[in-house]
Amino acid sequence: MALAIGKTFDQKAELSRGITRLKEFGIIEYLKTKDLFNATECLKPLSSSVTSGELRALDIVDFLGVFAIYATGISVAAAVFVLELTLGRRRAGRGREGREDTEDARRTAGKGEGGSART
Missing domain, CATH: 1.20.5 (Single alpha-helices involved in coiled-coils or other helix-helix interfaces)
Structure with missing residues (x-):
């Protein structure tokens, strides 16, 4: 995720602190898992599903x-x-x-x- 702001934005430090707080409290992660369908599976690395043998040939x-x-x-x-x-x-x-x-x-x-x- 990203937020585009200009170089001359006055409240850059306050915005950075606010984003850091949201991340520390887990609010950003909560919003990701709430808004994305099956987000826990999507956020896992690809290697975890390949090694577990969950993949199968199409029938x-x-x-x-x-x-x-x-x-x-x-x-x-x-x-x-x-x-x-x-x-x-x-x-x-x-x-x-x-x-x-x-x-x-x-x-x-x-x-x-x-x-x-x-x-």
Whole structure:
């Protein structure tokens, strides 16, 4: 932890004494352990966990959450793909019919009434 202050800070000595008191009374250590989840394990040196043999190889059970997320993603993607195929065919059919209808309407409007369509 650090505290940035300027070189010309007037109360540097008082601040140093206050921080020293907090450290001596254990308040800083208490705040660290209270605010950090599992701080006692995190603050241990790395060599303590390596020599105790607590490390183990990952098992297939450790990856079940990852596999579940992956399978859900693949399932949703497949469902969306099938929906796009089915709904895309329906829309393509409607779009062709709609184009023919508008082309026929344009032809009949242009031929039938002479000059009234252009005014």
